[in-house]
Amino acid sequence: MYPVNYSITAKISRKALLTSLAVILALFGVMVAVAPRSTWPGSYESSQKVFHLTVQEWAFNQAGDEDPMVVNTQDRVTLLIQNTGELTHWVALTQVVGVELNAHRIDPGFTTKLEFAASVPGELYLTCTIPEHLQQGMKTSFTVQNPPVQT
Numbered sequence: 001m002y003p004v005n006y007s008i009t010a011k012i013s014r015k016a017l018l019t020s021l022a023v024i025l026a027l028f029g030v031m032v033a034v035a036p037r038s039t040w041p042g043s044y045e046s047s048q049k050v051f052h053l054t055v056q057e058w059a060f061n062q063a064g065d066e067d068p069m070v071v072n073t074q075d076r077v078t079l080l081i082q083n084t085g086e087l088t089h090w091v092a093l094t095q096v097v098g099v100e101l102n103a104h105r106i107d108p109g110f111t112t113k114l115e116f117a118a119s120v121p122g123e124l125y126l127t128c129t130i131p132e133h134l135q136q137g138m139k140t141s142f143t144v145q146n147p148p149v150q151t
């Protein structure tokens with residue numbers, strides 16, 4: 001019998017590392033999205049919140065007469081975003097600006113609908129994912145908060 005030596009050298013490229021990190025973040029995002037509704041003391045009726053926004057060079061603006069963009073965890077949120085500018089924009093929701101997983105293209109004159117279930121308290125950013133546009137300030141944010149305790 002000959003001694004057998006195994007030598008496994010794992011070479012992980014920077015790109016592969018970043019790709020796996022992105023996959024992990026994506027899976028985490030899915031887990032957050034499908035997580036069961038948390039129970040909140042005092043019972044909270046989750047509601048459907050709709051916000052109308054416009055996107056143009058170089059900002060998002062609220063176009064409807066809704067309240068400021070504050071939603072409660074457990075709310076279902078619909079964003080109707082109309083591109084009133086002259087350029088195509090790619091919009092995405094993210095908790096970390098610069099890490100967007102799903103960008104939606106909006107051509108000039110078109111409206112897109114984004115829907116999500118608010119789950120984690122904190123800021124949720126709506127950005128244009130085109131780096132130059134983001135640098136120009138194409139970013140706005142929602143506050144996701146725990147609902148008021150009702151007795």
Ligand SMILES: [Cu+2]
Binds near residue numbers: 088
């Ligand atoms: Cu843009």
